[in-house]
Amino acid sequence: MALYSRPRTTRLLVVSLVMLSLLTITVDYRGGRAGPLETMGEGALSVVGALQGAVSRVSRPIGNFFTGLAHVGSLRAENDRLKAQLREAHVKAAESTTKDRRLRELQQLLKMKEQLSLRRTVTATVIGVSVSNFEWTVNLDKGSADRIKVDMPVISGDGLVGHVVNVAPHVSVVQLIIDPDSAVAGRLSSSGETGLVIGQRNHPLTMDLVNPNANVAANEQVVTAGYQGGLYPPEIPIGFVSHIYTRPGSLTKTIELTPAGDFSALEVVLVVVRS
């Protein structure tokens, strides 16, 4: 009898867990953005976000330290004191290049902010990326405590980054414009024709629904259209035209765009609180 009871309790356990998962899926699918699940999600995001922040703060100086050590290796003949001094100098140099880069990024951000005449923005640092291989999002170190809300646009010194999709008090999640689920209303800067810019993961962005008679030049800049009541303010750079074609059977033109910014090296961004 005892031999039978064990597999049976295991099976019962698994069946109840599966039912619980299915129930969660259903509740979340139908409920949308409200209810107890969102509160729990906020909690999970806060905990993981805090840890991500700590890890990225620790891992950057360690990386710099090792870069410093690598340079010192070639000077083995020098005496210990000089070596130590040199190591210190290299670490400092690595640190200052990091600082220089950050400074340049911040200057660029400031320029972008002035150019777009955005009224209120929050500067935030990228602390991590999505845990999934099927989502292109980044986590920022600022959240609802800094007045960041869902749907606020996010820009970098190069151009549009994406929009906020989830916030906790001190963390927020930004969906990048390269996410296949992202769609932005774009406008060709010289012809003024509009279209829908859709993310294609690591491939160039595509701009769909463009007037087939539009005159599109190679390398032409595409900026946000900024419709009344839309998510994004106008004139934020999205990318540059790299390829133009008409899909067979389609009545509109499709344009491939090279994104204006590098999404794998994002570090400092601006969240537009009010434009």
Add this chain to the structure above:
Amino acid sequence: MRRVVLWSVVVLTALVLQSTLFAQISLGGTKPELVYLVTIVLAFLEGPSSGAVAGFAGGMVEDFLLNLPKGITALTLTLVGYAVGSIRQFVVSPSPLLPVVVVGTATTTGILFNQIVAFLLGQLHVGAGEVVRVALLTGMYNAVLTPILFPVIRRVAEASRAKKVFRW
């Protein structure tokens, strides 16, 4: 209690590493799925019920960090944990390669299942070819990481087991 705390620490570490360190060390643009790896190794060592519970809990935490309907990863990992734990009871092989093969296969199968559920809910935004490519690469990446992480997870599993008390 000790068990719950230890395993929570392991799952949280897996999630944080996956989204910070391993985002920079990617294989063909994919990150490893460390929560899958932890669930599979635990099921492999401790059997189907522990595997299912760990998979459910780890999956639920991961779900709360994603932009999909919550519960999909929990469902996947409950089944993965149960399946690996059950099949394990019928495999008697002393080969040290066994965990590597099990982790690789189970990760790929799990991700494919996960994406099929996402597709059924209308939440899949990439093509089928891309899903298969990512599933295979992630399976490979997890398999490569297994020889390094398996001993670590085994130590935690041993530490979390209730101590047997003999009285006479």
